[in-house]
Amino acid sequence: MSQDRQQLLVDSLRRLVRRGAVGNLERILAKARSEDVALALSELMDREARSIFGLLLNDPARAAEVAGEYEHARLPSLWQGLTAAELKPVFEELASDDAADILQRLDEDLRVSILNLLEDAESEDLEELMQYGEDTAGGIMSTDFFSLDKELTAREAIVGLQDNPEAEGVFYLYCVNEEDTLVGVVSLRQLLMVRPSTQLKNFMNSDVISVPLTEDQEEVARIVARYNLLGVPVVDEFNKLVGIVTVDDVIDVLRDEATEDMLLMAGVADEDIVNATTSHAVKTRLPWLLAAVGGGIGAAALIGRFEHQLEEAAILAAFIPIVMGLGGNVGVQASTIVVRGMAMGQLDPTKFASALFSETKVVAIIATVCASVAAAASMVMGDFDPNLAGAVGSSLVVVMTFGALLGTAVPMLSHRFGIDPAVATGPILTTSIDLVGVLIYFLISAAWLGL
Amino acid sequence: MSQDRQQLLVDSLRRLVRRGAVGNLERILAKARSEDVALALSELMDREARSIFGLLLNDPARAAEVAGEYEHARLPSLWQGLTAAELKPVFEELASDDAADILQRLDEDLRVSILNLLEDAESEDLEELMQYGEDTAGGIMSTDFFSLDKELTAREAIVGLQDNPEAEGVFYLYCVNEEDTLVGVVSLRQLLMVRPSTQLKNFMNSDVISVPLTEDQEEVARIVARYNLLGVPVVDEFNKLVGIVTVDDVIDVLRDEATEDMLLMAGVADEDIVNATTSHAVKTRLPWLLAAVGGGIGAAALIGRFEHQLEEAAILAAFIPIVMGLGGNVGVQASTIVVRGMAMGQLDPTKFASALFSETKVVAIIATVCASVAAAASMVMGDFDPNLAGAVGSSLVVVMTFGALLGTAVPMLSHRFGIDPAVATGPILTTSIDLVGVLIYFLISAAWLGL
Numbered sequence: 001m002s003q004d005r006q007q008l009l010v011d012s013l014r015r016l017v018r019r020g021a022v023g024n025l026e027r028i029l030a031k032a033r034s035e036d037v038a039l040a041l042s043e044l045m046d047r048e049a050r051s052i053f054g055l056l057l058n059d060p061a062r063a064a065e066v067a068g069e070y071e072h073a074r075l076p077s078l079w080q081g082l083t084a085a086e087l088k089p090v091f092e093e094l095a096s097d098d099a100a101d102i103l104q105r106l107d108e109d110l111r112v113s114i115l116n117l118l119e120d121a122e123s124e125d126l127e128e129l130m131q132y133g134e135d136t137a138g139g140i141m142s143t144d145f146f147s148l149d150k151e152l153t154a155r156e157a158i159v160g161l162q163d164n165p166e167a168e169g170v171f172y173l174y175c176v177n178e179e180d181t182l183v184g185v186v187s188l189r190q191l192l193m194v195r196p197s198t199q200l201k202n203f204m205n206s207d208v209i210s211v212p213l214t215e216d217q218e219e220v221a222r223i224v225a226r227y228n229l230l231g232v233p234v235v236d237e238f239n240k241l242v243g244i245v246t247v248d249d250v251i252d253v254l255r256d257e258a259t260e261d262m263l264l265m266a267g268v269a270d271e272d273i274v275n276a277t278t279s280h281a282v283k284t285r286l287p288w289l290l291a292a293v294g295g296g297i298g299a300a301a302l303i304g305r306f307e308h309q310l311e312e313a314a315i316l317a318a319f320i321p322i323v324m325g326l327g328g329n330v331g332v333q334a335s336t337i338v339v340r341g342m343a344m345g346q347l348d349p350t351k352f353a354s355a356l357f358s359e360t361k362v363v364a365i366i367a368t369v370c371a372s373v374a375a376a377a378s379m380v381m382g383d384f385d386p387n388l389a390g391a392v393g394s395s396l397v398v399v400m401t402f403g404a405l406l407g408t409a410v411p412m413l414s415h416r417f418g419i420d421p422a423v424a425t426g427p428i429l430t431t432s433i434d435l436v437g438v439l440i441y442f443l444i445s446a447a448w449l450g451l
Numbered sequence: 452m453s454q455d456r457q458q459l460l461v462d463s464l465r466r467l468v469r470r471g472a473v474g475n476l477e478r479i480l481a482k483a484r485s486e487d488v489a490l491a492l493s494e495l496m497d498r499e500a501r502s503i504f505g506l507l508l509n510d511p512a513r514a515a516e517v518a519g520e521y522e523h524a525r526l527p528s529l530w531q532g533l534t535a536a537e538l539k540p541v542f543e544e545l546a547s548d549d550a551a552d553i554l555q556r557l558d559e560d561l562r563v564s565i566l567n568l569l570e571d572a573e574s575e576d577l578e579e580l581m582q583y584g585e586d587t588a589g590g591i592m593s594t595d596f597f598s599l600d601k602e603l604t605a606r607e608a609i610v611g612l613q614d615n616p617e618a619e620g621v622f623y624l625y626c627v628n629e630e631d632t633l634v635g636v637v638s639l640r641q642l643l644m645v646r647p648s649t650q651l652k653n654f655m656n657s658d659v660i661s662v663p664l665t666e667d668q669e670e671v672a673r674i675v676a677r678y679n680l681l682g683v684p685v686v687d688e689f690n691k692l693v694g695i696v697t698v699d700d701v702i703d704v705l706r707d708e709a710t711e712d713m714l715l716m717a718g719v720a721d722e723d724i725v726n727a728t729t730s731h732a733v734k735t736r737l738p739w740l741l742a743a744v745g746g747g748i749g750a751a752a753l754i755g756r757f758e759h760q761l762e763e764a765a766i767l768a769a770f771i772p773i774v775m776g777l778g779g780n781v782g783v784q785a786s787t788i789v790v791r792g793m794a795m796g797q798l799d800p801t802k803f804a805s806a807l808f809s810e811t812k813v814v815a816i817i818a819t820v821c822a823s824v825a826a827a828a829s830m831v832m833g834d835f836d837p838n839l840a841g842a843v844g845s846s847l848v849v850v851m852t853f854g855a856l857l858g859t860a861v862p863m864l865s866h867r868f869g870i871d872p873a874v875a876t877g878p879i880l881t882t883s884i885d886l887v888g889v890l891i892y893f894l895i896s897a898a899w900l901g902l
Binding site: 007033035061140158161162168171189191192193224225226227228230236247248250252254255258259261262263265266267268273274275278281282285286288289290292293294297299301302304307310311314315316317318319320321322323324325326328329330332333335337339340343344346347358361362365366369370373374378381427430431434436438 | 484486490517539589608609612613622639642644676677678679681698699701702703705706707710712713714716717718719724725726729733734736737739740741743744746747748750751752754755758761762765766767768769770771772773774775776779780781783784787788790791792796797798809812816817820821824825828829832839878879881882885889
């Protein structure tokens with residue numbers, strides 16, 4: 001839906017809910033796609049959105065679709081005032097991965113009441129799902145998959161499908177043996193291609209790609225992307241099939257992880273920042289800036305130690321920005337290439353020495369060019385003092401090399417020690433380079449200028 | 452495949468190709484997945500990879516799978532020495548979107564020869580595909596889709612499918628009328644659920660989401676992600692069905708676009724940077740750093756104008772880093788939030804005033820806190836001179852506000868003028884903030900300190 005049509009939907013909903021035109025509202029809601037309704041609700045005022053969700057509750061399947069697409073973190077606010085009994089039908093319709101994720105965000109009282117109201121099988125499923133780490137295959141998988149005994153025939157498989165209209169994302173049918181161990185996969189397409197009496201085990205692909213419950217969601221996404229899959233089965237430690245991760249969930253993971261990395265590297269500690277409230281935005285952004293303030297105070301203290309030299313040669317101050325700017329820029333280039341290269345699976349995090357070696361070759365050339373230009377400029381600006389030019393040029397070479405190597409090393413080492421590379425880079429990295437850069441610059445300058 | 456097993460594949464291939472053990476090589480290649488072989492080839496030396504691809508040519512379908520997964524930009528080098536006649540069978544097997552993309556990267560002679568060897572229908576298809584912009588729906592779509600007359604029955608549709616084992620990504624069947632206009636969609640699943648004699652038009656979903664040929668690939672990806680689709684049909688200006696974009700292509704688009712944005716914002720002008728040669732890396736990274744050198748020289752010239760003030764109060768130099776650092780950091784935060792928010796469709800680029808207003812509220816608080824801390828520190832470091840503290844604090848408030856608003860405005864305005872927001876931000880933004888920041892700092896300080 002185009003931005004204009006989406007805006008139109010938002011405006012109509014707002015107008016009708018203010019007028020209390022329930023009939024018209026229901027008509028519009030019935031025609032719109034759930035994804036568009038979810039987005040529209042997120043743009044309305046809380047009170048308006050709550051009234052509309054109240055109307056959706058008349059059709060629990062529809063309410064579940066909208067809730068699944070709505071930002072889960074904001075559902076507790078959308079559902080304010082609703083009881084467990086009113087929400088129960090929605091949870092019965094929700095895909096299990098969405099249901100578990102949403103339950104975890106509700107108040108404990110409400111969560112427990114809803115689980116108590118659900119059928120035992122369903123609430124046990126959900127409680128199990130909630131145990132898995134949020135960022136693991138178990139945490140994002142759905143248990144509404146469809147598996148079949150490998151001894152069945154194609155005809156029986158088709159009948160089985162017809163009897164299970166609820167199963168999610170059925171484009172692959174997973175084949176299991178009598179112990180529910182995953183032994184193969186057939187596509188819906190294949191099912192149509194073979195003679196109806198053929199047993200699944202005779203045409204299934206037994207080289208099926210699966211992931212363990214504890215696999216990191218990023219790795220799951222990489223596997224789906226790499227092998228162009230529509231979904232990947234999740235197995236427990238006995239290779240028993242326990243769930244599936246579908247490609248639409250993988251797309252969300254890829255987008256969220258990219259967003260998280262970009263924001264972390266920019267010093268924004270929480271991905272839910274667009275359209276955040278002022279106080280949430282301040283809380284998310286201030287810590288990193290205060291770290292930078294700390295770094296800046298450190299730099300000031302360092303430079304304060306060279307006050308004597310600055311009094312002798314005030315022109316030295318003029319080149320602080322270029323030294324800091326280039327050290328930081330080259331460090332950001334290097335760290336971004338490494339962070340993204342690792343995330344895309346193009347850069348092997350264990351090949352540390354070879355990454356440093358490549359970066360050394362590149363920065364040697366880059367730093368020499370930049371330093372030459374800066375030295376020439378400082379020559380002109382500093383009354384043709386070759387010592388000033390030498391100080392500026394050689395500082396730049398040293399600081400840029402330091403920045404590039406630190407920018408390469410920090411994300412690779414953080415990865416090795418299990419720290420998110422994107423956290424360890426960003427403002428912390430540039431602030432460190434600034435500090436060391438200023439120190440190097442003044443030490444080198446003092447030596448060249450004999451101060 | 453785990454990193455270890457992938458490394459094992461690379462090592463085995465290398466060893467066997469050096470020994471010339473063709474039989475063993477063929478056995479290993481037959482067992483490995485095409486995606487893994489493609490990745491392994493990219494890690495081998497050019498000469499080794501060429502020998503192995505030579506072996507793959509015995510099975511054109513397999514060679515096409517590997518070529519499709521191999522980095523297309525590097526295929527001309529992998530195929531060095533191969534003739535049009537040797538490559539023709541590979542092109543016959545390639546998906547049309549891959550074939551068109553690869554052809555565009557070959558030398559004109561080879562491209563023309565291959566097109567001449569292919570059947571007329573096929574080469575016409577490819578020539579048409581090559582006309583569409585690389586980043587549009589037309590540029591990434593495949594023409595190997597499967598469509599059916601809406602008058603057909605479910606049974607006839609299944610027979611049609613069985614007769615077309617080649618059609619790509621068939622999870623949806625697109626229904627057309629006698630003019631090939633797209634009128635509906637049915638899923639494979641639905642086909643199994645209805646009575647075989649039901650006509651498609653009686654159960655198809657006629658509210659089908661499609662995209663025009665010229666739609667930007669990012670928008671195509673957003674639509675597929677938003678509506679959780681496995682593919683989206685592409686239509687021409689008469690709503691005639693001309694191709695499909697499948698979800699695996701969308702995943703590639705999403706990953707590539709995120710990579711491109713991250714690297715551009717870090718001042719890296721080309722996404723093919725991981726594992727690039729030294730000279731390519733230098734060419735990709737140097738331009739932005741030279742721009743920063745230019746900015747740094749500008750800052751030096753500005754500061755040079757305040758040499759007299761610096762001689763009076765050398766301590767002023769100590770606070771250059773904090774002013775520059777925080778202006779830059781807050782600008783990077785703001786611009787990253789805006790760039791990513793627009794890319795994710797969470798931030799409406801036309802709501803410029805409201806974005807600036809939100810950012811103003813946030814930065815007012817953030818800047819006040821940071822400035823207070825910095826002013827207190829400068830008070831201590833500057834022999835308790837309240838004027839120095841006032842100068843540092845008020846400069847920080849002004850520079851941070853400027854940085855935050857520029858960081859918000861630049862990407863939104865670039866979007867409006869059709870410039871990639873990620874290009875316009877990054878080093879250009881921070882360098883501009885540095886320059887203006889230094890100027891503001893010295894002007895305010897000179898005023899406070901009466902210099």
